[in-house]
Amino acid sequence: MRRARTVRTEAVVLRHKDFGEADRILTLLTPEHGKLHAIAKGVRRPTSRKAGHLDLYMRADVFLATGRDLDILTQATTLDAYRPIREGLLRSSYASYCAELLERFTPDGEANAPLYHLMVGALEKIGVEDNLPLIARYYEMHLLGLVGFQPELGTCVVRGEEIQPEDQFFDAASGGVVCPRCGGDGMGRPITMPTLKMLRFLQRSEWAALENLRVRATVESELEQVMLNFITVNLERQLKSVDFLNRVRRIKQTNSN
Numbered sequence: 001m002r003r004a005r006t007v008r009t010e011a012v013v014l015r016h017k018d019f020g021e022a023d024r025i026l027t028l029l030t031p032e033h034g035k036l037h038a039i040a041k042g043v044r045r046p047t048s049r050k051a052g053h054l055d056l057y058m059r060a061d062v063f064l065a066t067g068r069d070l071d072i073l074t075q076a077t078t079l080d081a082y083r084p085i086r087e088g089l090l091r092s093s094y095a096s097y098c099a100e101l102l103e104r105f106t107p108d109g110e111a112n113a114p115l116y117h118l119m120v121g122a123l124e125k126i127g128v129e130d131n132l133p134l135i136a137r138y139y140e141m142h143l144l145g146l147v148g149f150q151p152e153l154g155t156c157v158v159r160g161e162e163i164q165p166e167d168q169f170f171d172a173a174s175g176g177v178v179c180p181r182c183g184g185d186g187m188g189r190p191i192t193m194p195t196l197k198m199l200r201f202l203q204r205s206e207w208a209a210l211e212n213l214r215v216r217a218t219v220e221s222e223l224e225q226v227m228l229n230f231i232t233v234n235l236e237r238q239l240k241s242v243d244f245l246n247r248v249r250r251i252k253q254t255n256s257n
C-alpha cells in the first residue's frame with residue numbers, strides 16, 4: 001500500500017550507514033509501516049537538529065516524506081535513548097543481534113505492530129536487566145512466532161504424537177520437536193526435557209515472566225544452541241552479529257574470572 005506523502009511515526013533505528021558528506025541512510029522499524037529505509041540529510045553536521053536523536057537502537061518520533069527511492073526523514077525527537085545500551089559493549093552487542101535477526105526475517109514495508117513492540121520490549125530489557133542470554137532467547141522465540149516460523153514444541157513434527165515428559169529430539173529443518181520413536185539416525189539432535197520445558201515456557205510467557213527466573217547453566221547453554229541452530233537453518237544463512245557477540249562475551253568472562 002502506498003503511504004501518504006508525509007507520515008509521522010515512532011521508529012527504532014535498526015541500522016545506519018554514512019552517505020555522502022553529511023547524510024546518513026537509516027533502516028527504521030515502525031509499528032504501522034514496518035521496516036523502511038530513509039535518508040537523514042545533514043545529520044552528521046554538529047549543527048543538525050536531528051543529530052543525537054537517530055543513533056543506533058534509539059526510539060524516536062520521526063517525520064518521513066515519501067521520496068522516489070528512499071523516504072526522507074525531516075524531523076526527529078528522541079523518545080528513548082536506551083543509554084546503557086550505547087554505553088556498554090555487551091548490551092550493544094545483544095541489541096545488534098536482535099536488530100539483525102529482525103532485519104533478516106522481515107521484508108520491507110510490511111506492518112507488524114506486535115513485532116515492533118517486541119523489539120521495543122527487548123531494547124528496554126537489554127538496557128536494564130542482567131540476564132541478557134535469557135532476554136535474547138525470549139526475543140528469538142517470540143520473533144519466530146510473529147514472522148511465521150514458530151517452533152512446534154507440543155507434538156512430534158514427524159507423526160504428530162503428543163510429546164511425553166522425557167528427553168526428545170529437535171529438528172530445525174522440520175520445524176520442531178521429534179519424539180524418541182521418530183528421532184535419531186540423522187533426524188534431529190537430542191534435546192533434554194528441562195530445555196524443552198524452558199522453550200515452551202518462553203513461548204507462552206510475557207516479558208514479566210523473566211523476572212526472577214533462574215535457569216541452570218547447562219539448560220541456558222542448550223537453549224542457546226537449539227535456538228541458534230533453528231534460526232540459522234530456517235534463515236539458510238549465518239548471522240554476522242553472532243560471532244561478534246560471542247567474542248565480547250568471551251572477553252567479559254575472561255575479565256570477570
Ligand SMILES: [Zn+2]
Nearest residue numbers: 156159179182
Ligand atoms: Zn514421533
